[in-house]
Amino acid sequence: MHDTVPTQVRTVQITRLARNGRWKMPTGDRLISLLLLAPSVVAIAVFVYGFIGFTGFASLTRWDSLVPDFSFVGMHNYVVLFSTTRFQIDLRNTVTFTVLFLVCCLSIGLSLALMLDRGIRGEGVFRSIFLFPLALSFIVTGVVWRWLLNPGSVQLGSTGINLLFDLLGLGFLKTGWYTDPRIGIKAVVIAATWQMSGYVMAMYLAGLRGIPEELREAAIVDGATGFQVYRHVILPLLHPITLGAIIILGHISLKIFDLVVAMTGPGPGFSSDVPAFFMFDTTFRGDNFSQGAGIAVIILIMVAVLIVPYLLYSLRAEAQP
Amino acid sequence: MPRVATYTALTVLAAIYLLPIYVLIITGLKSFEEVNLYRMWDLPAAFSLETFARAWLGSESQGFRGLSNNFWNSVRLTVPATLLSALLGSINGYVLSKWKFRGADGLFMLLLFGMFIPYQSILIPLVQALRSIGLYGSIAGLIFAHVVYGIPITTLIFRNYYATVPGELVEAAKIDGAGIFGIYKSVMLPVSMPAFAVVMIWQFTSIWNDFLFGVIITPRPAVQPITVALNNLAGSYIVEWNVQMAGALLAALPTMLVYILLGRYFMRGLLAGSLKG
Numbered sequence: 001m002h003d004t005v006p007t008q009v010r011t012v013q014i015t016r017l018a019r020n021g022r023w024k025m026p027t028g029d030r031l032i033s034l035l036l037l038a039p040s041v042v043a044i045a046v047f048v049y050g051f052i053g054f055t056g057f058a059s060l061t062r063w064d065s066l067v068p069d070f071s072f073v074g075m076h077n078y079v080v081l082f083s084t085t086r087f088q089i090d091l092r093n094t095v096t097f098t099v100l101f102l103v104c105c106l107s108i109g110l111s112l113a114l115m116l117d118r119g120i121r122g123e124g125v126f127r128s129i130f131l132f133p134l135a136l137s138f139i140v141t142g143v144v145w146r147w148l149l150n151p152g153s154v155q156l157g158s159t160g161i162n163l164l165f166d167l168l169g170l171g172f173l174k175t176g177w178y179t180d181p182r183i184g185i186k187a188v189v190i191a192a193t194w195q196m197s198g199y200v201m202a203m204y205l206a207g208l209r210g211i212p213e214e215l216r217e218a219a220i221v222d223g224a225t226g227f228q229v230y231r232h233v234i235l236p237l238l239h240p241i242t243l244g245a246i247i248i249l250g251h252i253s254l255k256i257f258d259l260v261v262a263m264t265g266p267g268p269g270f271s272s273d274v275p276a277f278f279m280f281d282t283t284f285r286g287d288n289f290s291q292g293a294g295i296a297v298i299i300l301i302m303v304a305v306l307i308v309p310y311l312l313y314s315l316r317a318e319a320q321p
Numbered sequence: 322m323p324r325v326a327t328y329t330a331l332t333v334l335a336a337i338y339l340l341p342i343y344v345l346i347i348t349g350l351k352s353f354e355e356v357n358l359y360r361m362w363d364l365p366a367a368f369s370l371e372t373f374a375r376a377w378l379g380s381e382s383q384g385f386r387g388l389s390n391n392f393w394n395s396v397r398l399t400v401p402a403t404l405l406s407a408l409l410g411s412i413n414g415y416v417l418s419k420w421k422f423r424g425a426d427g428l429f430m431l432l433l434f435g436m437f438i439p440y441q442s443i444l445i446p447l448v449q450a451l452r453s454i455g456l457y458g459s460i461a462g463l464i465f466a467h468v469v470y471g472i473p474i475t476t477l478i479f480r481n482y483y484a485t486v487p488g489e490l491v492e493a494a495k496i497d498g499a500g501i502f503g504i505y506k507s508v509m510l511p512v513s514m515p516a517f518a519v520v521m522i523w524q525f526t527s528i529w530n531d532f533l534f535g536v537i538i539t540p541r542p543a544v545q546p547i548t549v550a551l552n553n554l555a556g557s558y559i560v561e562w563n564v565q566m567a568g569a570l571l572a573a574l575p576t577m578l579v580y581i582l583l584g585r586y587f588m589r590g591l592l593a594g595s596l597k598g
Contacts, residue, residue: 148344
C-alpha cells in the first residue's frame with residue numbers, strides 16, 4: 001500500500017524509539033547514508049572547529065618561538081596587540097578598505113547590471129569582460145596592479161596609470177598611489193574592485209532577470225516614469241542581493257591577504273598592512289605563534305559577526321515551507 | 322538613458338577593465354630591447370617570445386628559476402584535488418538532500434560556516450597536523466588541505482542541485498528495489514553532469530589560484546605551486562618587471578582558458594555560492 005508514501009522527500013527521524021523507549025540504531029541504507037557523510041563531518045569537526053579551538057587556545061599561551069610553550073597567559077597577547085601601533089593601523093586599514101571596497105563594488109556592479117539589463121547587443125561580450133578578472137589569482141592581479149599603480153620617479157618619468165594620465169592630458173590626476181602613505185590601502189581597493197565588481201554585476205543581473213516583466217508594466221500603467229519604476233519597484237526588490245553581496249564581499253575584505261602580499265606589502269608606515277598579513281608575518285616569519293593566533297581569532301570574530309547572522313537567517317528562511 | 326549613451330558608457334568601461342590585460346599581454350610580447358617601464362603603453366614593434374621564455378625557463382646567469390617546474394606542481398595539485406573534492410561534494414550533497422535526517426539542515430549550516438572562515442584561524446594547527454602525519458611540505462599535503470576545506474562549497478553546490486531532482490524519481494527507484502547506491506547510480510549520476518561541471522570548474526579555479534595554503538604548506542621552492550613561485554619572482558629585485566608580467570600571464574593562462582571556454586559553468590558556480598538563501 002503506497003497511498004501514505006510521501007511523494008516528496010521529507011525529513012525522517014533517525015531516532016526511532018523502540019518500544020522500550022531507547023534509541024534504536026539505524027540500519028541498512030540509512031546507516032550507510034550516515035557512514036557516507038561521516039568522513040566529511042569528522043573532517044570539518046576537526047579541521048574547522050577543532051582547529052579554531054586550538055588557535056583560540058594558542059592565543060592564550062606564551063608560544064613565541066619554534067618550541068611550543070603552552071603556559072597560560074590569559075588575555076596578555078590581546079592586550080599587547082591592541083596597544084601595538086601596527087595592529088591599530090591594520091584595523092583602521094581594514095575599515096577603510098572594507099567600506100571603500102563595498103561602496104565601489106556595489107555601485108559599479110549595480111550600474112553595470114542596470115546598463116546590461118536593457119537587452120543590448122553584445123551583452124554577453126560585455127559581461128564576459130567585466131567578469132573576467134574573477135578568474136585570476138589575487139597574486140596575478142597584485143603583480144599587474146603593482147606595476148600599473150607604480151608612480152614612476154621624478155628623475156626617470158612616470159609609468160603605469162600615471163603615464164596614461166600624462167598621455168591623455170590628465171596629468172593633474174597623478175599621485176604616488178601605494179607609495180604615498182596617505183593613500184596606502186586605498187590603492188589596493190582599486191585592484192580589488194577591478195577584480196570583484198564583475199561578481200556583484202553578475203549577482204544583480206541574475207536578480208534583475210528574476211523580476212517579472214508584469215511588475216514593471218504594472219508600474220508604467222500606473223503612470224510611473226522609467227526612473228520611478230527603478231526607484232520604487234526594481235531597486236527595493238534587489239535588497240536581498242545587496243545584502244548577499246555585502247556579506248560575500250565583506251568577508252573577503254576582512255581577510256584580504258594575497259592581494260596585499262603581491263601588490264604592496266605592508267607599505268610605508270604600514271599604510272597598506274592588514275591583519276591577515278600581520279598574522280602571516282608574525283607567525284611564520286617571526287615565530288610568534290601566540291600573537292599570530294590572537295590576530296587570527298580577532299579576524300575570525302570579525303568574520304563571524306558578519307556571517308553567522310546571515311547563515312542563521314538563511315537557515316530559518318530555508319526551513320519555512 | 323538613451324541606448325547610445327549606454328553603449329558608449331559600457332564600451333568605455335570595458336576598455337578600462339581591459340587595460341590591465343592589455344599591459345599584461347603586450348609587455349610579455351616585447352623583445353628585451355623594447356621593454357621600457359616609461360613606455361609601458363606602447364604596442365610592441367615586433368612580437369617576441371623571449372620574455373615568456375625567460376619567465377618559463379629562468380635564467381642561470383641572472384640566478385633565478387623559471388616557472389615551468391611550478392606550473393606542473395600546480396597541475397599535480399589542482400587536478401587530483403578538484404576530482405576528489407567534486408566526488409566528495411557529490412556524495413555529501415546526495416545524502417544531505419535525499420537521505421535527510423533530523424538536524425541535517427543544522428549540520429549543513431555548520432558545514433557551510435567552514436566556507437567562510439578566515440584560514441588564518443586554522444593555519445597554525447594545520448601545519449602541526451600535517452607535520453605529524455608526514456604530509457607537510459608536499460603536494461599531497463596541499464591536496465589534502467584543499468580537499469578538506471573544499472568540502473563546504475562542493476557540498477553546497479551539489480546539495481542545492483540535487484534538491485531540484487524530484488523526490489518521485491527517488492521513490493520510484495526505491496519501489497523498484499534500488500538501495501542507496503543504486504539510486505545514486507540510476508537517478509543522481511545521469512543528471513549530475515552540469516553540477517560536476519560547475520563544481521570542478523569552480524574548484525579548479527580556486528585551487529589553481531590559491532596562495533595562502535601554498536606558501537604555508539610548501540615552503541620549498543621546488544615543490545611550490547605557481548602562484549607562490551610567481552610571487553617570489555615578482556618580489557625579487559633581480560627579475561625585470563617584464564619577466565614578472567610574463568610570469569603572471571603564464572600563471573593566469575589555465576584559469577583564463579577555462580573561463581573563456583567554459584565561462585557559463587563558472588557563472589553558475591559563482592551564483593551558487595552566493596547563498597541567495
